[in-house]
Amino acid sequence: MSPNPATIDLARAVERWEPVIGLEVHAQCTTRSKMFCGCRADYAGLAPNTNTCPTCLGLPGALPVANGEAIRMTVLTGLALQSQIPPRSKFDRKNYFYPDLPKGYQISQFDLPLCVGGWLEFEVAGVERAVRITRVHLEEDAGKLVHPAELHRADFSLVDLNRAGVPLMEIVGEPDLRSPQEARAYLVALRQLLLYLGVCDGNMEEGSLRCDANISLRPRGTEALGARTEVKNLNSFRILQRALEQEVLRQAARLEAGETLHPETRGWSEAEATTVAQRSKEEADDYRYFPDPDLPPIVLEPAFVDALRGELPELPRARALRLRQTHGLSAEEARQLTQLPGEADYFERTVSAGAPATLAANWQVNELAGLCQRAHRTVESSGLPPERLAALLHLVDSRAVSAPTAKELLAEAIASGADPADLVEVRGLRQVSDEGALAEAVDRSIAAQPKAARDYQAGNDRALGALVGQVMAATRGRADARIVTRLLQARLPRDPGP
Numbered sequence: 001m002s003p004n005p006a007t008i009d010l011a012r013a014v015e016r017w018e019p020v021i022g023l024e025v026h027a028q029c030t031t032r033s034k035m036f037c038g039c040r041a042d043y044a045g046l047a048p049n050t051n052t053c054p055t056c057l058g059l060p061g062a063l064p065v066a067n068g069e070a071i072r073m074t075v076l077t078g079l080a081l082q083s084q085i086p087p088r089s090k091f092d093r094k095n096y097f098y099p100d101l102p103k104g105y106q107i108s109q110f111d112l113p114l115c116v117g118g119w120l121e122f123e124v125a126g127v128e129r130a131v132r133i134t135r136v137h138l139e140e141d142a143g144k145l146v147h148p149a150e151l152h153r154a155d156f157s158l159v160d161l162n163r164a165g166v167p168l169m170e171i172v173g174e175p176d177l178r179s180p181q182e183a184r185a186y187l188v189a190l191r192q193l194l195l196y197l198g199v200c201d202g203n204m205e206e207g208s209l210r211c212d213a214n215i216s217l218r219p220r221g222t223e224a225l226g227a228r229t230e231v232k233n234l235n236s237f238r239i240l241q242r243a244l245e246q247e248v249l250r251q252a253a254r255l256e257a258g259e260t261l262h263p264e265t266r267g268w269s270e271a272e273a274t275t276v277a278q279r280s281k282e283e284a285d286d287y288r289y290f291p292d293p294d295l296p297p298i299v300l301e302p303a304f305v306d307a308l309r310g311e312l313p314e315l316p317r318a319r320a321l322r323l324r325q326t327h328g329l330s331a332e333e334a335r336q337l338t339q340l341p342g343e344a345d346y347f348e349r350t351v352s353a354g355a356p357a358t359l360a361a362n363w364q365v366n367e368l369a370g371l372c373q374r375a376h377r378t379v380e381s382s383g384l385p386p387e388r389l390a391a392l393l394h395l396v397d398s399r400a401v402s403a404p405t406a407k408e409l410l411a412e413a414i415a416s417g418a419d420p421a422d423l424v425e426v427r428g429l430r431q432v433s434d435e436g437a438l439a440e441a442v443d444r445s446i447a448a449q450p451k452a453a454r455d456y457q458a459g460n461d462r463a464l465g466a467l468v469g470q471v472m473a474a475t476r477g478r479a480d481a482r483i484v485t486r487l488l489q490a491r492l493p494r495d496p497g498p
């Protein structure tokens with residue numbers, strides 16, 4: 001296979017130009033109601049413009065009331081990111097005109113965000129990295145414009161305000177990322193953290209987690225930052241990485257042609273597999289920010305912040321480390337099992353139910369994960385409670401059931417919801433490891449395949465496979481292959497060498 005020309009170009013571009021990337025991540029909070037009114041925050045499946053009220057429609061005279069739960073979730077996120085939580089914060093109006101913004105301004109936070117500073121540690125290709133967090137603030141989501149085609153080609157738009165006013169956390173990172181791959185790994189880690197905190201459902205396809213990526217290039221070995229492009233609304237990990245790769249190529253080509261780049265806002269076009277210009281970048285001044293006179297400042301008592309700190313769950317990296325230390329898992333197993341909090345819970349419940357930890361980890365990662373993925377389910381919704389997996393693994397561990405049989409039963413359990421350990425009994429699938437019971441089948445196998453027996457004795461190891469195979473067939477796969485092998489070897493001493 002010859003390497004993709006774009007990959008070669010990318011490698012060449014980053015040899016000379018260093019990418020500098022900073023992400024702004026928007027996460028919808030999983031509150032019950034919207035940020036400033038009583039409408040539902042979860043608008044999935046509702047008919048357009050039915051999840052609205054005078055407040056989120058921006059009708060004259062309607063007043064906002066801040067959602068305390070959204071503030072709590074944002075501060076919790078800041079604490080998980082090691083941010084400072086200033087005692088005072090406030091909401092500001094960010095003014096701009098766009099059809100998805102009924103009031104003509106978005107309630108956001110300007111100079112006094114809820115959370116300031118901090119960092120997120122993550123791993124990319126086995127290397128430890130960290131991105132400093134600039135701030136985490138809370139704002140309201142805008143409505144949704146529904147386009148008949150991609151934005152830059154559409155000649156009309158439809159407006160759905162069901163989403164208008166949904167609590168939206170914005171997590172702004174410093175420009176500490178140095179490659180599209182790193183940017184992707186950072187977003188993966190941030191999403192994982194939000195899922196652990198239970199503050200966002202992380203669904204990028206449906207837009208509950210969205211990302212704007214800022215990228216500039218600078219000559220390697222220099223410090224000054226170049227003019228940045230902001231690529232808006234990247235809604236999958238794959239698109240984030242691809243859009244950034246395309247930007248590296250595009251900006252490098254311009255710079256090498258001697259052009260001066262200007263800050264601009266671009267969008268991703270899936271059809272053209274490239275970023276497309278949207279507008280030149282606005283400055284903060286353009287938004288005429290001012291404090292929202294309808295909302296009182298937010299005062300966060302130290303006792304409230306301390307109480308929230310106490311509510312922080314065990315976070316992904318700590319959990320992975322603990323799983324390695326207490327259960328002797330490999331780094332890779334621990335990493336895989338802690339990707340989602342529900343997966344780690346499932347593993348720990350399987351172990352509490354009596355399964356040996358290494359077996360439980362191995363079967364969850366290598367068998368169950370794949371079966372669930374194919375069935376479009378999670379381990380939690382797989383229909384196989386961890387106690388049932390533990391019972392099956394106990395049978396595997398005591399060699400009462402063979403691994404291939406157990407794998408088949410596991411697949412069946414996911415498909416039908418059956419209890420695999422029950423199936424073992426009902427169908428008489430217990431592995432035969434009683435030597436007396438196997439001896440007869442071993443003798444019959446040797447009698448039926450004298451040539452294979454002679455070949456094995458003469459030194460051909462592979463001939464043993466045929467003999468084992470016949471015993472397995474005769475016992476309908478229930479024989480313990482290790483014992484069969486041992487019995488055959490005892491019956492068929494090797495010829496002494498020449």
Ligand code: ADP
Pocket residue numbers: 020021022023024172173174175176214215216225226227228230282
């Ligand atoms: P704006 O709303 O104008 O985009 P923000 O402060 O919200 O400004 O976000 C700025 C984002 O751009 C941050 O994520 C930051 O890391 C990133 N950024 C700033 N300057 C550069 C640059 N020269 N190159 C790449 N990213 C940058």
Ligand code: MG
Pocket residue numbers: 024212230
């Ligand atoms: Mg921005």
Ligand code: ZN
Pocket residue numbers: 034037038039051052053054055056057165
């Ligand atoms: Zn409303």
